[in-house]
Amino acid sequence: MPSPAFSAPTPRRALAALGAAALLLPLAACGDDNADSSGSGGRTELTVLGAASLTDVFKAAGKAYEKEHPGIRVKFSFAGSQALAAQVEQGVPADVLATADTTTMHGVRSETGKPAVFARNRLVIATGEGNPKKVKGLADLTESSLKVVLAAPEVPVGRYGKQVLEAQKLKVEPVSQEPDVRAVLSKVELGEADAGLVYKTDAATVPGKVDAVGIPDRQNAIASYPAATLKSSEHRKEAAAFVRWLSTPPAQKLLRKAGFQHP
Known part of the structure; x- marks a missing residue:
């Protein structure tokens, strides 16, 4: 398990x-x-x-x-x-x-x-444009070959990310933990990471630069x-x-x- x-x-x-x-x-x-x-x-x-x-x-x-x-x-x-x-x-x-x-x-x-x-707000998985690593859901973030970046757990988006990953009993080893959601998004946009957990609204600010993979409501967290x-x-x-x-x-x-x- x-x-x-x-x-x-x-x-x-x-x-x-x-x-x-x-x-x-x-x-x-x-x-x-x-x-x-x-x-x-x-x-x-x-x-x-x-x-x-x-x-x-x-x-x-x-x-x-x-x-x-x-x-x-x-x-x-x-x-x-x-x-x-x-x-x-x-x-x-x-x-x-x-x-x-x-x-x-x-x-x-x-x-x-x-x-x-x-x-x-809700979380999505941000990937490179065209989703080159074919990320389909949260479980894919556990792949050792995938470079994942997350926000630090003290940051709201990091706390929400920790919540959804633990709820699915998934172990993710990020290459870095960032101080805010825009830093996570930037790492993915620049190709320094293959995927990262960000808010849906942040992924939408860079159309054509990153793709957003949806997370089902039953697995997601609501940010207030x-x-x-x-x-x-x-x-x-x-x-x-x-x-x-x-x-x-x-x-x-x-x-x-x-x-x-x-x-």
Whole structure:
């Protein structure tokens, strides 16, 4: 009988270093790059810390939000949810936190307002374009000849991956464990790995570069995305309005278009 599984976890010290490095990540701004970060000119600047898998859809959402709310400028910082939580705990100035799981959000509950789930997601197996190794399902990831990359188990997508593999009693020996889902996707896209577990929405961001092999619902995991205001925010009212907006039809339409599921 195959043994339950996942490979040896990434050392805590290495992940702590990744979290610290995330503190130095530049903020990606929507709107006028010449706008004063202090919110001068009558505009309030909101800083949103977003899970890496939200990168593309949140950039589009930020532009849509600014169009609907001319007095607001939205800036983003994207990283693995665990790195974002580290930023919050270190007191990095921000207004909103959006993670790829409820576990990470719960871990910083003393720093946030009440979270609201605004989207859900599922895992797929990302392979090279054309699926050259003919990967058909989770069981194929155990093949010793296959170079598999996974996210570290401390990362939401890594935790979900660990969950689905253990549920099927599959032992996978990854060639590397990455700090977020985009790093896993990049390894597959660049040909440094034959396959990796990523979110369905991330695989969809690189059409023609990777293929996505579906995982049956009975074997899959549902990823829940909550957002919450930060108690340290200097713009609590505006931050709360942005969190509420994520559940409105305009935002939900953008999320559906990107492949996210209804909350």
